[in-house]
Amino acid sequence: MSGNANHSARAALKKTRRVVVKIGSALLTRDGQGLNSDGIQDWVAQIARLRGREIEVVLVTSGAVAAGMQRLGRGVRPHALHELQAMAAVGQMNLVQVYESAFQRHGLHTAQILLTHDDLTHRKRYLNSRSTLHTLLSLGVVPVVNENDTVATEEIRFGDNDTLAALVANLVEADLLLILTDQRGLYDRDPRLDPEAKLLTEGIAGDKQLLTMAGGSGALGRGGMRTKLAAAEKAAHSGASTLIASGREENVITRILDGEAIGTYLKAAQGRVAARKQWLAGHDRASGKLRLDAGAVKVIREGGRSLLPVGVKAVEGVFTRGEIVSCFDPDGREVARGLVNYSSEEAARILGQASDKIESLLGYVDEPELIHRDNLIVL
Numbered sequence: 001m002s003g004n005a006n007h008s009a010r011a012a013l014k015k016t017r018r019v020v021v022k023i024g025s026a027l028l029t030r031d032g033q034g035l036n037s038d039g040i041q042d043w044v045a046q047i048a049r050l051r052g053r054e055i056e057v058v059l060v061t062s063g064a065v066a067a068g069m070q071r072l073g074r075g076v077r078p079h080a081l082h083e084l085q086a087m088a089a090v091g092q093m094n095l096v097q098v099y100e101s102a103f104q105r106h107g108l109h110t111a112q113i114l115l116t117h118d119d120l121t122h123r124k125r126y127l128n129s130r131s132t133l134h135t136l137l138s139l140g141v142v143p144v145v146n147e148n149d150t151v152a153t154e155e156i157r158f159g160d161n162d163t164l165a166a167l168v169a170n171l172v173e174a175d176l177l178l179i180l181t182d183q184r185g186l187y188d189r190d191p192r193l194d195p196e197a198k199l200l201t202e203g204i205a206g207d208k209q210l211l212t213m214a215g216g217s218g219a220l221g222r223g224g225m226r227t228k229l230a231a232a233e234k235a236a237h238s239g240a241s242t243l244i245a246s247g248r249e250e251n252v253i254t255r256i257l258d259g260e261a262i263g264t265y266l267k268a269a270q271g272r273v274a275a276r277k278q279w280l281a282g283h284d285r286a287s288g289k290l291r292l293d294a295g296a297v298k299v300i301r302e303g304g305r306s307l308l309p310v311g312v313k314a315v316e317g318v319f320t321r322g323e324i325v326s327c328f329d330p331d332g333r334e335v336a337r338g339l340v341n342y343s344s345e346e347a348a349r350i351l352g353q354a355s356d357k358i359e360s361l362l363g364y365v366d367e368p369e370l371i372h373r374d375n376l377i378v379l
Contacts, residue, residue, distance in 0.1 A: 009202060009267055010259045013243075016175045018056040018137070019257070020240075021047065022165035025236050026182040027247040028063035028095075034070045035063070035094055039247070041102050043180070046253035047142065048106035055257065056137045058172055060145045061163040067091030088149030093198035099144050109141045113352070114148035120167040123322025127341065130171050131367060162227040166234035166242075173374060177235040178256060180247030185264030186210065186225055205236035205266040229266075236268035240378065286326040286337055288317030288344050290370070297329045300336055301378055306369035307338070309358065312351040319344045321366070340369040 005321065009042050023043060030036045047057050060191050065084055068091030069077065078084055096112055103110045113133070119125045136143050147164050162179060170178040187197040203210055225244075231244035245252055245263025256262050292300075296311025319325055320343045327336040340347065342362075347370060355368035 009265060010261055013176065013257055013265075014259045016055060016257055018058075018172060018174045019176045019178055019287070020058045020060060020165055020169045020172065020174045020235075021048070021253060022060040022161060022180065023062065023304075024161070024179075024181045025062040025066045027180060028061065029066040029070060031182070033097060035067050035100055040098050040125045041105075043247065043253065044102035045106065046251060048103070048108055048200075049254050050257060051106075051108060051140075051142070058133065058137070058145060058168055058174070059099075060141045060161055060168055061095060062146070062161040064088040064091040064095055064146055065354060067094045069223070077186070085149060092146065092149075094146075095146070103142060109139075109239040111136050111141050111143050113143050115145060115164065115168075116148050117164070120164075120171060121256045123339075124320060127322045127339065127347060131319055133168075133172050158189075160257055161284060162231040163234065166231035166240075169235040169240045170238040171284045173238055174240045175233075177231065177240050177242040178253065179231065179242065179244045180252065181228070181245065181347060182215055182248070183225070183244075183248075185244045185262075186229070200264050203264065203266045205242055205268050206233040207266075210266075232266040236266075236270070239268050239270055242266045245249055283323075286317075287319035287323040288315065288325045288340075290315060290325055290327045290340075290347070292327055292329060292335070294330055298374065300327075300373075304373060306373040307336070307371040307376060308355055308368070309347070309350040309353050309370050310355070312347065312370060315344055315348045317344060325371070327371075336371075336376055336378045338371040340371055 021043075027039060028036050028371060047059065050057055059129070065077065065087045068087030068089065069075070071090055072087065072093055074087065078087065092114075100110055107351060113129075115129065119129055133143055138245045145164070145168055147161055165177055165179065168174075183191070184199055186200045186203070189197040190198060191197040200210075213227060228242075228244050232244075234375075235242050243256055243263050243265050249255070249262060252262060290312050291314035292307070292311050293313050299311070300307055313330075317325075319340060321341060322339055324337055325340045326334050327338070329335050342350065346362055348371075350358050353361060358368065359365040
């Protein structure tokens with residue numbers, strides 16, 4: 001990449017409005033020497049400065065198992081599933097205490113979110129998680145996300161929080177996924193084996209040639225550079241670019257968001273809106289149909305707005321929350337499709353009604369929209 005293109009790509013980071021920051025186990029535990037409270041205080045202080053600039057931040061943390069090992073005096077990561085889960089349960093308490101204390105010093109509220117990969121692949125739980133995270137961000141809260149290792153099964157053996165962070169970036173439609181690790185970024189060769197290895201400063205997320213440059217994983221983490229590259233590819237599905245950098249660099253988070261050339265920047269090939277619409281458009285089969293009135297068709301086509309229950313005249317088919325449904329105009333032409341916030345039974349009960357009637361009709365309310373504009377593609 002040319003110098004001008006390099007500068008332009010980094011300058012674009014100054015426009016970031018929502019970022020997912022992932023901190024790895026080696027950083028959080030001083031390479032297994034104990035929970036890095038000083039480091040956490042420093043990273044939190046940088047996140048607080050971003051919040052002061054009205055940049056929304058979701059923090060994805062590793063380190064629960066490693067912190068539990070340290071607290072219980074275990075020097076070697078156990079292999080038995082029940083022991084790993086026990087380490088995670090003990091370590092998670094310590095992590096939460098340290099994060100909460102650090103954020104309170106800056107007057108920021110936090111929320112603990114524990115997820116498994118299933119939560120982000122199951123359609124209903126995906127939408128529930130999305131709604132919770134978006135609500136927390138709208139309230140000015142910093143969500144602190146970790147994998148729920150105390151109940152995860154295969155994930156605790158083979159998972160990694162790089163992948164979790166990428167899925168969270170998709171979930172909240174982040175502009176940037178920032179992965180902080182114990183390496184300066186991606187090198188053309190493994191720097192632990194070759195001191196002549198050179199840092200790659202720029203690339204395209206999903207470029208398969210980058211995998212040939214990635215090495216293995218460390219003793220504490222479950223990831224490694226290969227999982228970070230895979231995470232970058234996943235994050236790009238919703239248009240988020242990824243930056244991999246050393247968490248030991250001074251003020252690394254704020255300097256990156258100021259456009260400084262630190263680490264390896266893996267740009268998403270498509271913008272957020274284009275990537276998400278391509279994903280929605282790629283689903284050929286819809287689970288049901290919604291018949292819209294002319295007013296609803298006009299506002300979603302011309303106004304780029306969400307689909308509200310008041311604009312729906314009929315519901316066809318059987319579907320659950322989170323499934324893709326097709327929307328038709330009064331003449332029977334498909335005009336849009338998207339992820340629905342209510343089941344077919346619920347949609348039938350609230351169709352034609354104002355959003356403020358949903359709770360009285362259903363006894364609860366998940367979302368005021370039947371389909372949110374971010375989950376809707378106009379055809």
